[in-house]
Amino acid sequence: MPTVVTERSRSAGYAYAPVYLIAVRQSLRYSNTTSDYLNTIFKYFNTTFKYLNTTFKYFNTTFKYFNTTFKYLNTTFKYLNTTFKYFNTTFKYLNTILEYLNTTFKYFNMTLRYLLLNNPRLNTSEMLPIRLFRWTLSSMETTKLVARCREEKTSVHGALCAAFLLAIAAEVKSPNEIILKCRTPVNIRKYLTIDVGINLGEYIARPSTAHRLSQRTDFWDLAREVKDKLNQVIANGKLFDDVLEASALLSSNSNKDGKTSHPRDVKGTDLVITNLGNLAIKQEFGKLQLQELYLIATAPKTLPLSIGVATLHEKMYLICRYQESLLPSANAYNIKNTAMQQLLTALA
Template identity: 30%
Template sequence: MTVNRELAPYEQMPETMNRLNGSSNITVISRIQGYLNEDLLKQALTLIQQLHPFLNSRIIAAGDSLRFESKEVEPIPLRVIEDSQQQWQEIAREEINQVIESSKVLARVVLLRHQGENTTNYLLTTIHHGIADALSSLQLQSQILDYYHKIDTDQLITPVATLPEIPPLQELVPESIKKSFQEHQSSSNSQPLLTMEFETLGYEKLVPRELRSCGMLHRQINEESTQRLLDTCRQEKTTVHGALCAAMLLAAAKKISAGKKKEVRVNCMSPVNLRPFLQPAMGDDHLASIVSCVISSHKIDVNQLFWNLAREVKQEIENGIKGGDIFSVLFRMDIDAIMTTPDQPLATVAVTNLGQVNIPRNYGSLKLEEIHFVAGTATLGDQLFCTVTTFEGRMFLNFPFSQPTLSPQTMEIIVDHALSYLNDASQGNKVIFDF
């Protein structure tokens, strides 16, 4: 199967941002124990490109529109860094700031290989957000390792059967939902994603979008603390995602208030996996951007209780899903309106939490020790982002941020506050917000 069609609006937005400075592209980072052979990895990437139609496509300009084209697509490039003093964080920052040459191919891979008695590799896969979401990007990383193992042990029989092409998601939305949005569109102009006022972190330095870059902080939570958080969330009748959002919202409110305000209006963007809601439902093995979001609005004032806020986030997400708000991004995205307001982010906070990553740990001689992801956010201004995965009992958190909009020093303070709120709450301490 091949992909030859115009990009849908939700696919155009990532390409527009990619062309500015690589924003919105997803980089998956894996720590792998065991030797990775460059030639075998290239073979695995060749097969992966045959498996997924979007990986065997590129984006071209056709008049006033952008199109997926399956002709003259280049192989997925592999860059190997041997015995380098570079750390994976440095490579990840490079990747989320580098434009994907979408007229050639829509993904690239870096292998950071450290030689020694205990061979440790880092595999970083960067994928265009127009063809993948975080969930399918992590599944892709697992598929690459699985193909590598099968090639290494002579188990793989080629050729690989290409998965079916995924049409624009509007075509897979239930008819009742589709009809409802079409009626709204015919009776009114396209609505922006957000209409409620909210406050953001503020610009430390304002520069044009094309001059911004993306920084990143990384944190991990050990197995004991991760399990304690899970248990406490159950006791408090909320979700881990609700708790993560509450921690981020309180940290953002503390920065915004700066001890001068007694009330802050903030909101939180939570991505939602659309796969279960489509007809037919889609599996995680399909590489595509099958995601929307719910934006919850909150008023934080003196004596705001942490767990009340976490439950509030959970309830608003559930209401958004039940009310069909998750389909708004497919039918109401106004790219021009978003791109012509470069200094107005979509939300105060955005938390992408994939929860427990359900992929294998062992691939023959290779052992997957860590897996997490980050997205480029250079163009997105003073919005607070967090991407989260849980694997083998540990929680991995990445915090991308726009520079020089926010400085690394400011982000360190905000992140420390967020994790402090989260830790105190999970230990059963009564966390009350104090400006």
């Protein structure tokens, strides 16, 4: 059925047409603006992606440089490691060379001492001067030392030897282990088959004990070791070995050419300690009073260090004899001070 357009409807349609046209135009404008905004946004995205791409390229290049740098560092560390290995090997060789030189100087020193002592034209008293100094332990320190030695199952002599051996090792300042030899004059009267009573004579044996020391050596362990090794010498029947050697030397004809040797050679000996123990001697003799007593065993001039110890009325008296050409005075006093510090520290 055809549509009938009346005047009213025609006029109404014409009335709405401009409104539609305005709405369409506004829609077109918004669309246009939206397109512009979208276009601008796409441009910004495009620019951002370009910047990101450039940034990634820079990162890639940076990582390549880092990788190359790490490779160079790795190579450098390898070269440094190899260099340190060579340095370590070199220091080992240098240490070996120094040890050989030290041994050589020792033999040279021994040879020089032998030549000096066996040259009758030289005055060895001036060339090899003997020095002495003395000191005392109080009655409280002496009593404490005796009691502590009993607790530690060792002897006072063992503790004294330990103190001076550790002091010598400290003076040497060696980072490695060292071996020191200590001689102990022993009264052999009670070991003789013939009773010599109070007859005058050198009834002394001088057994030598060797001790390995390091920076970790314990004081009381070393003191017990000294005592055990001396007891082992006696138990093994070797107490008279040096006496027999001296007797054989004195009865030989080795000095026909004018050369003499000491009947009890001390080559290689680092220390001699004579401990007479607790002496039962009066202190008063009429108007005279015995205040101090210092005694030491005889020894050849080639002995660098000797210590004499005697205890009288609960006080310990010590005397140090040293060969100045072999042991300078500063070192001798350092050894004494360090030994006493070791001893008193062990008693604390």
